Amino acid sequence: MRSHNGVLETDLGVHDEKLPDGEIRYCYLTPDGKPSPTLRLKPGDQLVIHFMNDLVDLDTTPAIDRALAGAPICTTRTKPDVCESSAMTPVSTNLHFHGLTVPPVCHQDDVLKTSIQPDDKPFEYRLRIPDDAPPGLYWYHPHLHGFSKTQVLGGASGALIIEGIERADATLAGLPERVLVIRDQDLVNPDAPPSKSEPVMSKSQLDNDGDVANSGTGFGKPSKDLSVNFVPVPFPNYPPATLSMKPGERQLWRVLNASAITYLNLALLVRRAPQQIGVVGIDGVPLRFEGSPSPPVQWVNHIGLPPGSRAEFIVEGPPAGEPALLVTRAVDTGPAGENDPNRALLAITARADAPEPQASLPVRVEPLPQPDRPWIGGVAPVRVRKLFFSEQQEKLNDPNSPTKFFLTIDGGTPKPFDPQSDVPDIVVRQGDVEDWIVENRSMELHDFHIHQLHFQLREWSGIAVNEPFLRDTVNVPYYNGRMLAYPSVRLRMDFRDPNIIGTFVYHCHVLEHEDGGMVGRIKVVPGSTATSTTPPNQLNKGEL
Template identity: 45%
Template sequence: MTHRSIGFALKVFSVVLCFFCLCWSAARAETGPDRICARPQEGAVVEEPPVVASTNGALAVTLKFRSVTEPGGNVRYCYVTEAGLESPTLRVAPGDRLSIHFQNELPQKDAVASMPGMEMGGDCHGMMTESATNLHFHGMALPPQCHQDEAIHTLIAPGQAFDYSMQIPGGNPPGLYWYHPHPHGFSTAQVQGGASGAIIVEGIQAVIPELKTLPERTFVLRDQLLTPSQVDNPDPLKPSWDLSLNYVPVKFPRYVPATIHARPHERQLWRFVNSAANTIIHLQVLYDHVPQTMEVYAVDGVPMAKGPVAQTSIFLPPGSRSEFVVTTPALGETAQLVTQMHDPGPAGDSAPARPIANIVAMKMKEEKVRVVANAKVARLPESLLDLKPVRTRSLYFSQNGNGTEGGAGAATKFYLTVVGQPIKEFDMSAPPNIVARQGTVEDWVLANMTPEDHIFHIHQVHFQLLEVNGTPVDDPLVRDTILVPHQVGRTPISNIKVRIDFRDPGIVGTFVYHCHILDHEDKGMMGMIQILPAEAGSDVRQ
C-alpha cells in the first residue's frame, strides 16, 4: 500500500470516526441521565404542557414510561411519546376512541411481597414488583375492565407493552381530568416522581358560551421528595414535600417562584390540576398582596350548572381539579400565585404557606383561542339532591402506629373500613367490600377517627356533599375527591355525608375507593366495590 493510499484510508477512518462520535453524542443527549425526564431550573418560565389531540374521532398515542435516579437518590418518572413529548395533555371529545400503546421502560427490580394479594398472573393480573405500573384515568366514567380503566390487577412489568383502548362516554362532562399510575403499594413514589398528565374532555365552551373567546392555560401541580440536605434542615416550617408547577420546581427553603408570563389585564381560563401525591393546596392569586377574585366554572371535571362561583381561595386536595377565570395583572403590577398554609392535624404532613409562581404581565403576541370543530354539547350533570338513595352506608378512616414528620411513619398502617366489617389493610385478592347496583344512588357517611386529614376518592363515579358533621350543607358541586377533616381533640368524630351516583351504565365491574393522600392509600387505606347490572324496574327518583 502506498503512502498516498494509507493517508487516504486514515482520512476516511477519521471521517467515519467523527460521524460515529457525533451520532453517539446525539443519542446520549436524547437518552443520557441528564435528559431522561428532564426538569426545568428553579425560577424558569412555566411552559404549557405539550398537547396530543384527537382528530376524526380518535386519539392514538404511544406513552413510554421512564425513570432516572438523581444524584441524591430520588427517582424521577415521566411519560414520553414517540415524538419525545413529556407527559402530554390528552385532548379528546365525548364519543372519541382513545388508544394508548403503553411501554414500561423502567429497570427491572425484584418482586416485592409487601402487600396482600400481589402474586397474580394473566393479561390484567400481572406480578407486582417495584417497577410494575399501570394507568388510571382519574374522574372519568370509563369501564373498569381490562385494557380500559381497570387499576386493581392490571400490572405492566418492565419491558412489557400493553394496549389501552376505550371510548370516551358520550355523556362525559366536558372538563379537566388526569392520568397517573395506580400500582397499589408504589403509587406514591411514581406520582411524586412526576408521573402524571392532564386530560381535557372538549366541550366546556359549548355549554358555557362566555368561555369561548378566552385563551386558556393548563397547570399541573406536583409534589416531590425533599433531598437529604433539605430533610436535615431544622426549620420548624419545613414542608413535608417540595412543589412544582408544570415541572418547574419551587424548592424549600428559598422558594424561588416559577414564572408565569401573561398578557396584561386579560381574562383567561386557567385549568388547574393538583396531581400531588400528598400535598393539600389552598390556591390564591395575589396582586400587590391582595387576594383576587377567581370565577370557578368547573370542579373535578364537572361544569357548574348554576353558573360560576366567585372565590378568593380555591381548596384543592390531592387529585382534585378546578377550572376558573382570572384577570391577569396590569403591566408593572406585583402578582403571585401562592398556596396558603393548611393544618392537616397533629399527625398530618407539614403544608406551610409558600409561593408557587410570579405572574409577570408583559406585551406578548395575542394567543390564538382554541376552537374545537363540531364540539359536542354535553348534558350538564343534574343535582343529585332530588334522587332517592336506595341505602345509606357508613365507613370510617382509622390508623394505628404513630405518624412521623412527612405523614405516615413506616410503622403506621391505614384502614378504610365499612362499619360491621373487620379492620384490615386493603387486599387485592379479597372479595369486594361493597356490592351495589348500577342505576342506583347511595348515601355514604364517611367518618375520620384519626388525628390527620384524609381525602376520599372513588373511581368511575361522582358524588355530591350533603352534610358535614350531621349538619346539611348547600353545596352544588358534583365531585370525585373531597376532604374528610381530622378529629379535633375530644370533639365528636368528624364526618361527612355524600350522595354517590351509580347510574352510569358503563361502570359495571369492580373498582376502588380510597384516601387520595397516596401515602395512606399505599399503606392500606383502600377498599373495593363491585357494581352489578341494574335490576329491571329500578327507579331512583324521589
C-alpha cells in the same frame, strides 16, 4: 395531543432514572420525546394508548432492608396475562384515568388486576369517552397498589382534557387557556434552614411516615417540594415558576393537584391582596351541568385542592407593571398530618407583548344536550352507608412504629386492603343513588376518592352544605382527640351510569395512605331492567 377524526392514538412509555442525589424520577414519554403529554379528546372520541413499561429497578437497597424500612412487601403472583397479573413490584405499573366514567375493566380503567411488567409487549389501552362526559380536566397516573406514591411523587402523571367546557358557559368562548399541573417531590434542599423571611420556628419534627410533621403554624419546612409544570419551586426560598400575560386579559386556567401527598389551597395575590377567581369547573365537571342549580361561575378568593383534585377558573391578568403571585396557603392537615405551609408557586407579570398561551377555547359554542337524568341533588338515596378512616401504630404501645391505614365499613374490624382478594367490601346496584357518610377517626386529614363516578357533598360533620356541583375527591376533616363526634362528610353517590358496572376502588388519595391499605373494593352489579323503566316507587328497595 389532540384527537383527529374521533381518535387520539399514541405510543406512550414510562421511564425512570436516578438523579445524582439518589432521587428516582419517573416520566411518561411519547416516542418523539414529549413528557407527560396533555391528552385532549371530545365526548365520543376513542383514546388508544400503546403503553410500554420501560422501568428499570434503580433502587439498590436490598429487598430485606426495604421491607424493614416499612416499604411494601412485594408480592409477585406472576401470571402470563397482564389483565390477571396483580403483580406488585417496584417495576410494575398500570394506568388509571382519574375522574372518567368509563368501564372498570382491563384495557380501559382497571387498576385491581392490571399490572404491566417491563418485558411485556406494548399494552393497549382503548377507551371510548362517553358521549355525555362532562367537559373539563381529568388526569392519568399509575395506580399499582403499594407503589402509587413512589411513581406519582417521582413525576408520573399527566393531564387529560375533555373539550367543550365553553358549552357549559358561553362566556368562556374564545378565552386563552393554560394547563397547570402541580406535582410534589422529595425536598431538593432537605437540610436547608427555613428562609430568614419566615417567623422563627422550632425544629421540624418527622411524623411516623418519615415526612415533616404539620407545624400547625403555616410555616417551616414542607414535607414535600412542589413543582409547576415540572418547574420546581423548592424550599426554603420558593423561587416561583414564571409566566406572563397581557394586562387585564381573561384566561381559563385548568389546575391539577397531581401531588402524591400535598394539599393545596390556591390564591392569586396582587400586592398581597387575594384576587377574585371565577371557578367554572371542579374535578372535571362544569359547575352548571346535568341540571345542577349552580350558577356557571362562582367567584372566590381561594380554592382548596386536595391531592387528585382539579379546579378550572377564570383569571384576570393584573394591571401592567403589577406583579401577581399564585400561592398555596397553609393547609392544616391535623396533629398527625404532614406540613403543607404557605408558599409561592407562580409569578405572573403583565405586559402588553406577552405571548398568548398555546391553546384557546373555541369561539363558536354549541349548547350542551339536555341531561337524560335528573340532577343528583334532587334524587332521594335508596340507602345510607357509613365508612370510616382510621390509623393504628404497627406496635400498639410504640407511637414511633410505622402507621397502618384503614378504610372500613362501620361495624367492621379495621384491616388493611388485601390486593389479592376478590371479595368486594360493598355491592351496589347500577341505577341506584346512595348516601355515604365517611368519617375520620384519625388525627390527620384524609382525602376520599372513588373511581368511575362523581358525588355531591351534602353535609360537613353533620351540617348541611350548599354545594350544587359535583366532585370526585373531597377532604374529610381530622379528629382532634377532643371532639364529641368524629368529623365526617356525607356524599350523595351516583351509581346511575351503566358504564361503571364492574369492580373498582375507593380510597384515600394521599398516596402513602392508599399504598398503606386505606382502600376499599366496590362491585357495581347490573341493575334489573326494571331499574331504568319502572318508577322508583314501584321498586322493591330491599332487593339487591
